[in-house]
Amino acid sequence: MPELPEVETSRRGIEPHILGKKIKDVVIREHRLRWPIPKSLPDKLRQMKLTQVDRRGKYLLLRFGNNAKTGTVIIHLGMSGSLRICPLSTPAEKHDHIDFVFGNNKILRLKDPRKFGCVLWTSKPAEQHKLLNKLGPEPLDEVFSSDYLYKKSRKRTCSIKNFIMNSHTVVGVGNIYASESLFIAGINPKRKAGSLSRTRTEKLVAAIKQILLDAIDQGGTTLRDFTREDGQPGYFAQKLFVYGRAGKACAKCGSVIKQFTQQQRSTFYCTTCQK
Ligand SMILES: [Zn+2]
Numbered sequence: 718m719p720e721l722p723e724v725e726t727s728r729r730g731i732e733p734h735i736l737g738k739k740i741k742d743v744v745i746r747e748h749r750l751r752w753p754i755p756k757s758l759p760d761k762l763r764q765m766k767l768t769q770v771d772r773r774g775k776y777l778l779l780r781f782g783n784n785a786k787t788g789t790v791i792i793h794l795g796m797s798g799s800l801r802i803c804p805l806s807t808p809a810e811k812h813d814h815i816d817f818v819f820g821n822n823k824i825l826r827l828k829d830p831r832k833f834g835c836v837l838w839t840s841k842p843a844e845q846h847k848l849l850n851k852l853g854p855e856p857l858d859e860v861f862s863s864d865y866l867y868k869k870s871r872k873r874t875c876s877i878k879n880f881i882m883n884s885h886t887v888v889g890v891g892n893i894y895a896s897e898s899l900f901i902a903g904i905n906p907k908r909k910a911g912s913l914s915r916t917r918t919e920k921l922v923a924a925i926k927q928i929l930l931d932a933i934d935q936g937g938t939t940l941r942d943f944t945r946e947d948g949q950p951g952y953f954a955q956k957l958f959v960y961g962r963a964g965k966a967c968a969k970c971g972s973v974i975k976q977f978t979q980q981q982r983s984t985f986y987c988t989t990c991q992k
Contacts, residue, residue: 719794721889726936730943732770734802738819747814751835774888789843795833853887863919873910880910893960898924900959905991959985
């Protein structure tokens with residue numbers, strides 16, 4: 718599943734090819750994604766210029782403008798979505814649901830086999846859209862500080878893992894990154910969020926930022942894949958300490974990595990290193 722680093726990598730991968738370009742046409746082959754792609758999208762977008770390619774959490778925001786009119790295409794990649802840039806003549810394959818055709822004869826193409834993604838339009842400021850207006854801070858933003866997380870977590874009795882995976886707390890900390898950052902910070906995923914000390918909160922915030930930055934750095938090596946003819950940009954596997962390693966030896970202490978389920982998600986942790 719595309720996580721925040723993959724979405725950020727997608728943003729960086731597509732931006733240089735289409736930023737500042739005008740939309741010539743929009744071709745919708747399949748409307749039925751998680752929510753239907755608005756049928757009016759081609760009419761709304763024709764002749765609009767792409768002025769910014771932003772990301773908020775796991776949403777990509779393509780901001781368009783044209784004299785008095787402005788608006789934003791909000792894209793989520795769902796479980797299996799990916800974006801690529803291809804030349805105008807490139808035949809569409811199965812699951813290529815929508816093409817944004819730009820004036821420079823490049824196409825931004827969304828493939829999404831499982832159709833859990835979305836492509837929506839808003840003419841209001843995108844941040845006010847109901848999918849975005851309740852999101853917590855960006856993990857790599859200064860606002861997401863140990864002070865913020867410490868204050869926010871007081872009196873919270875849910876587990877620290879569920880707390881950091883909640884998008885009202887902070888966006889973009891998916892299951893893999895939650896498990897890994899708790900390992901790096903030495904925190905038991907079952908611990909109550911409100912019981913974390915200031916010092917340990919600092920370690921956790923630093924770990925979350927570091928692991929996401931490392932993943933984005935690694936994604937940088939795949940940027941050329943966004944325009945390759947021979948396939949979709951690959952999602953990258955980081956070196957993981959605990960995630961997916963149940964029954965294997967902890968890289969720090971040699972104990973066996975344990976697995977259990979929290980809110981229907983697998984959690985992996987080391988009972989020796991994480992308290
Ligand atoms: Zn260990």
